[in-house]
Amino acid sequence: MDVSDILASSAAKQKLTTVEKEVPLQVDAGLLTVTDLNPVDKESYDENTEDYLLSTARDGVQTLIAALAALPTVPSPYGPLSQLPPATTELPRAKPLPKPKPPTKWEQFAKAKGIQKKRKDRKVWDEEKQEWINRWGRDAKNKEGEDMWLSEVKLGADVSHDPAQELRTARKVRVAKNERQRLRNIAHAQGSSQVSEREQRTREIDRTLATTRVSTASMGRFDKQLESEKKLRGVKRKFDSNERSVEEEKKNSLAIISKLESETNRARKEKSGGDDILNVRKAIRSASRGKGSAALSRDSSGKGRGKKGKR
Amino acid sequence: MLRTVKPKNARSKRAQEAREPKEVEGPRTAIFVKGTHTGDVVNNAMKELMALKRPDAISFSKKNPIHPFEDASSLEFWSQKNDASLFVIGQSTKKRPNGLVFARMFDYKVLDMCEVGVEGFKGMSEFKGPKSTPGHAPALHFASDLFDTHPRFIHLKSLLLSFFSGTTVDSLHLPGLEHVISISLSPTPPSLTSSSDDDTQTLPKVHLRTYYIKTTPSGTRTPAVSLLPMGPHLDLALRRHVPPSSNAHLLTLAMRRPKLKKMDAEKGLGKRKKNVEVDEMGDVRGRIHLGKQDLAGLKGRRVKALRGGPESEDSGESGNEVESEEESPRQKKRSRGGD
Numbered sequence: 001m002d003v004s005d006i007l008a009s010s011a012a013k014q015k016l017t018t019v020e021k022e023v024p025l026q027v028d029a030g031l032l033t034v035t036d037l038n039p040v041d042k043e044s045y046d047e048n049t050e051d052y053l054l055s056t057a058r059d060g061v062q063t064l065i066a067a068l069a070a071l072p073t074v075p076s077p078y079g080p081l082s083q084l085p086p087a088t089t090e091l092p093r094a095k096p097l098p099k100p101k102p103p104t105k106w107e108q109f110a111k112a113k114g115i116q117k118k119r120k121d122r123k124v125w126d127e128e129k130q131e132w133i134n135r136w137g138r139d140a141k142n143k144e145g146e147d148m149w150l151s152e153v154k155l156g157a158d159v160s161h162d163p164a165q166e167l168r169t170a171r172k173v174r175v176a177k178n179e180r181q182r183l184r185n186i187a188h189a190q191g192s193s194q195v196s197e198r199e200q201r202t203r204e205i206d207r208t209l210a211t212t213r214v215s216t217a218s219m220g221r222f223d224k225q226l227e228s229e230k231k232l233r234g235v236k237r238k239f240d241s242n243e244r245s246v247e248e249e250k251k252n253s254l255a256i257i258s259k260l261e262s263e264t265n266r267a268r269k270e271k272s273g274g275d276d277i278l279n280v281r282k283a284i285r286s287a288s289r290g291k292g293s294a295a296l297s298r299d300s301s302g303k304g305r306g307k308k309g310k311r
Numbered sequence: 312m313l314r315t316v317k318p319k320n321a322r323s324k325r326a327q328e329a330r331e332p333k334e335v336e337g338p339r340t341a342i343f344v345k346g347t348h349t350g351d352v353v354n355n356a357m358k359e360l361m362a363l364k365r366p367d368a369i370s371f372s373k374k375n376p377i378h379p380f381e382d383a384s385s386l387e388f389w390s391q392k393n394d395a396s397l398f399v400i401g402q403s404t405k406k407r408p409n410g411l412v413f414a415r416m417f418d419y420k421v422l423d424m425c426e427v428g429v430e431g432f433k434g435m436s437e438f439k440g441p442k443s444t445p446g447h448a449p450a451l452h453f454a455s456d457l458f459d460t461h462p463r464f465i466h467l468k469s470l471l472l473s474f475f476s477g478t479t480v481d482s483l484h485l486p487g488l489e490h491v492i493s494i495s496l497s498p499t500p501p502s503l504t505s506s507s508d509d510d511t512q513t514l515p516k517v518h519l520r521t522y523y524i525k526t527t528p529s530g531t532r533t534p535a536v537s538l539l540p541m542g543p544h545l546d547l548a549l550r551r552h553v554p555p556s557s558n559a560h561l562l563t564l565a566m567r568r569p570k571l572k573k574m575d576a577e578k579g580l581g582k583r584k585k586n587v588e589v590d591e592m593g594d595v596r597g598r599i600h601l602g603k604q605d606l607a608g609l610k611g612r613r614v615k616a617l618r619g620g621p622e623s624e625d626s627g628e629s630g631n632e633v634e635s636e637e638e639s640p641r642q643k644k645r646s647r648g649g650d
Binding site for chain 2: 017032033038045046049050054057062068070071072074076078083084087090091093094096098
C-alpha cells in the first residue's frame with residue numbers, strides 16, 4: 001500500500017492552515033485582532049497592491065482563526081462557543097470607573113458576621129391552598145390573616161379589638177421601618193452635607209438661639225427661663241483613643257511641627273515688616289491710664305479746662 | 312453642560328442608569344456628523360463605515376458648522392446628549408479635500424482625534440459576493456511594523472480598535488466571525504523617522520479593506536480561510552491629529568482598570584495561568600505537583616493470614632513481662648524478710 005499520496009495531501013492541508021512569517025503574528029483573541037509586524041514587501045506591493053493586501057490579510061485571518069480554534073469551547077444550542085481570553089491590548093475607557101457604593105448598615109453587619117446573601121423566591125408554597133402564592137403583593141403570604149372572615153378573640157379582650165386590623169398595622173409598621181432604614185442608608189451614602197434646605201434652616205436657627213442665650217453679661221445664668229426651654233447642651237470633649245497606629249501618630253506629630261513652623265514664620269514676618277513693633281492699643285491704654293484714646297486727646301488739647309472742671 | 316434631572320418614573324430611571332459608568336463597558340456608540348460641506352466621496356465613505364458600525368451608530372442628517380480641531384464644545388454636547396463616545400466627522404474643503412475626523416471621547420470630553428483624507432474609495436455595491444450580517448463583530452487585521460513603532464500609527468491602531476471592536480467578547484461562535492477589517496500600510500519610505508511627526512507627506516498611506524471570511528474544512532481542527540472582497544475599500548492619508556497624550560490627565564483616568572474580583576483572580580484572569588494549557592485536541596491539560604507520598608501511613612489490605620502471627624506473639628510477651636515485673640518486688644521483699 002502506498003501512503004505517500006495520503007501523506008502528501010495531509011502535508012498540503014497543513015500548509016494551507018499554517019502561516020509562517022519572519023516575525024510571528026501577534027494575536028489578541030479577546031479583541032479578535034491580529035497584528036502583522038512584518039515590514040511591507042515593496043516589490044509585491046508595487047506589482048499588484050490589491051492582491052498583496054488580500055494575501056497578507058488572509059495570512060493574518062488564518063492565524064487568528066487557528067488561535068481561536070485552539071481555545072477551549074463550551075457547548076451551546078448554536079454550536080461550540082470558544083471561550084475568549086481577556087484582551088491584552090489596553091484601550092482607554094469611554095467613561096470613568098464607577099465609584100464603589102458604600103455598603104448599607106445591613107451589608108456591613110452581614111460582612112462582619114459572615115452572612116451570605118440568599119436570594120428569596122417571589123413565590124412561596126401555601127399548604128392550605130396547596131398552591132404557590134406571592135410572597136408580597138396581591139393576595140400575598142404577608143397579608144395572611146388580614147382577610148380572615150373569622151378569628152378567635154381572647155376572653156376579656158377590648159371591645160375595639162380587631163385582629164385583622166392589628167395584623168395590618170403591624171405590617172405597615174414593618175414597611176415603614178424598612179423605608180426609614182433605606183432612606184437613612186441613602187442619606188449616609190450621600191454624606192452629611194446632603195441635608196434638606198429646611199433642615200439646614202432649622203439648624204441655623206438653633207445655633208443662633210444657643211448663641212444668644214449665652215450672650216448676656218452673666219452668660220445666661222440669671223435670665224428668665226421659658227417654660228419649654230431646654231437646658232443648653234455644651235460641647236462634649238472628645239478624646240483620641242490611646243491605642244493608635246504608628247502611622248497616625250506620626251501624622252499628628254508632623255502636623256503639630258508644621259503648625260509650629262508656620263507660627264514662627266508668621267512671627268518672623270511680622271517682625272521683619274516693622275509695622276507692629278509698637279502695640280498701639282496697649283500704648284494708648286497705658287498712656288491714658290485706661291481711659292482710652294478720646295480722653296487722651298482731650299487731655300492733651302486742653303489741660304487747663306480739664307483741671308478747671310475738677311473740683 | 313446638560314442639566315441632569317431626577318428621574319420621575321421607572322422608565323426614565325432605567326434609561327439614566329443605563330448611561331451610568333459601568334465596570335465592564337459595552338460597545339462604544341459612534342455619531343456620524345457632516346461638516347459644512349461634504350463631497351460625494353465623504354458621504355459614501357461615512358455611509359459605508361456606518362454600515363460596518365451598525366447598530367452602535369447614530370447618523371446626524373443635517374450639516375453642522377463644526378471644526379473639531381478648533382472648538383470641540385459641540386462634540387462634547389452631542390456626546391452627552393446621545394451618550395456616544397466616538398465621532399466621525401466628514402468635511403471637505405479646498406485645503407483638506409475629503410477629510411474624515413475620528414474622535415474618541417472620555418467622560419464626554421475629547422480624548423484624542425485623528426484626521427484622515429480619503430484618497431480612494433470603493434463601496435460595498437462595487438463588489439459582488441456575500442456580505443456580512445450587520446451587527447456581527449469583525450475580526451481586525453493590522454499589517455505593518457509601524458503599528459508598533461511609529462506614534463502616529465500606534466495612535467491610529469488604538470483609535471480604530473476602539474472604533475470597530477472596543478468591547479471584549481467572552482465567548483464566540485466561530486462561524487459567526489464573518490468579516491475582517493484589514494488595515495495595512497503602503498511600504499515605509501526610507502526618509503520616515505518617528506520624529507518627523509508633523510510632516511504628514513512622508514507618512515505611508517493607509518489601506519482599509521474589508522473582506523468576507525470564507526472558511527472551508529481543511530481536515531485539521533483549524534479550517535482553511537479564503538477571503539472575498541466585500542467593501543468598503545478606503546485609501547487614507549493621515550493629516551492633523553490630537554494625540555491622547557495631550558490630554559494626559561484624561562488619559563490616566565481612562566486607562567484605569569477595575570480591581571479584579573476574587574473569583575476572577577481565582578479563575579486566573581489578570582494573572583499568568585500556571586501549569587494549564589490547551590492541547591491540540593482543544594482539551595485543557597493541567598500539571599499537578601504532589602508532595603512525596605508517605606508510605607508509612609499507607610493502609611494495605613488486611614489479610615487474615617498476616618493479621619494472626621506477630622500480634623498474638625506480642626500479647627503473650629507483654630503478659631509475661633507484666634508477670635515478671637509483679638514478681639520481682641515480691642522476691643525482693645521475701646529476700647529481705649528472709650534476712
